[in-house]
């Protein structure tokens with residue numbers, strides 16, 4: 001396409017949101033008008049499905065749940081008065097609680113004021129808060145946030161070591177919608193143990209964000225934690241950033257949560273329009289469908305040219321891949337859907353994998369995120385007439401151009417600056433795009449049956465661990481792995497047994513492995529009394 005035609009195409013497809021100052025450019029995706037027309041019936045369906053979902057239809061048939069994250073930004077849309085009230089009251093409670101914490105009205109027993117936040121959660125209960133903290137926390141926040149988002153003992157130690165003796169002034173948020181996920185439960189137990197070690201009272205510094213009546217909720221009430229915030233069953237984990245899950249940690253850091261919600265609401269209004277060309281989420285869904293042939297054949301590489309948006313791609317990984325990565329469509333056909341998401345930030349990544357993007361296997365489309373404002377204050381020149389920000393901007397434009405020249409498609413989102421309103425809007429934009437795309441490819445975006453398989457398998461491994469330790473104890477002598485597997489009644493699990501024993505032996509857990517480590521079959525296992 002020559003420069004004039006390309007410039008025309010750019011203008012024809014450019015989307016601009018006036019009040020947000022947000023641009024979306026899909027002109028560098030190679031679709032044509034016939035393609036757009038061919039998707040029109042699917043989009044009509046998708047808009048209808050989205051409308052029904054917003055009105056409270058059971059949009060997650062497997063779990064018999066409504067999908068109401070849009071109501072969080074506009075409680076008037078909630079299908080019942082009770083739901084509306086629940087949203088409004090939770091928001092008010094977050095603000096009142098936060099104000100009391102900031103003013104020292106609610107304070108830890110052994111310090112004048114809270115200084116730090118320790119947020120324990122995983123998946124949707126961590127990725128949004130982590131992304132938002134990185135994007136929006138002030139340089140010197142009212143409270144410094146730390147995250148435990150795994151069950152890695154060393155990772156937990158590291159976070160606790162950083163907090164050190166400020167544990168006495170740390171407010172602990174345990175965030176888990178189900179209230180039964182093992183990783184945050186383990187994190188909580190470890191942190192509680194650290195509190196005991198410093199003679200501190202965990203309950204007096206702990207807050208739960210969880211489903212009403214969950215195990216965690218019951219524990220928090222029974223033990224008299226500082227307070228609890230509800231997580232509604234109609235908000236999915238990966239779309240929970242603008243619920244208490246994300247708003248509470250954000251507010252505690254001093255981030256303007258009402259602005260995040262306003263940005264989300266403004267974007268929701270824009271993406272509710274049942275017309276592809278003027279609806280930015282529909283434009284994104286169209287571009288994704290085009291790139292991957294409606295089958296996720298190309299990966300989504302997310303490249304914000306702004307350090308503060310570093311975690312956006314990680315956040316989107318869950319939102320997109322957990323929503324779209326499905327074996328079956330809504331008619332139970334095997335479809336193996338999904339779009340792989342990865343990314344980090346520019347221009348940093350230009351010195352890592354962008355080489356492959358430009359010249360290597362063309363199995364991706366890029367999404368550039370451009371932030372117009374370099375910094376709030378004027379910049380110095382790093383060479384005559386040029387600032388660091390000019391470089392950043394030049395690198396983005398240059399990479400976009402270099403990809404285009406080599407027939408690599410890209411989308412560009414441009415925002416004026418990274419502020420709470422824009423972050424809220426970006427979250428809402430992608431939530432809606434994922435919902436629309438799911439309709440286009442006829443899948444349920446709101447369940448995650450695959451995640452259960454991994455959890456179940458992990459539970460079985462732990463059960464096997466109990467079993468083999470029992471067998472070893474009963475045997476009272478060293479056993480070969482084969483004999484051990486036989487005695488445990490699981491001769492087909494010998495490899496798993498070997499790996500469990502190797503882990504236990506490494507961690508001084510009372511198991512001794514003797515023999516040639518290079519030849520697992522030669523090993524003898526015993527209990528080390």
Ligand SMILES: O=P(O)(O)OC[C@H]1O[C@H](O)[C@H](O)[C@@H](O)[C@@H]1O
Pocket residue numbers: 122123124125175176177178179180181184237238322448451
């Ligand atoms: O918030 P929780 O109930 O602890 O769940 C945390 C995460 O658990 C699972 O991995 C789900 O697939 C995620 O969607 C969820 O965000």
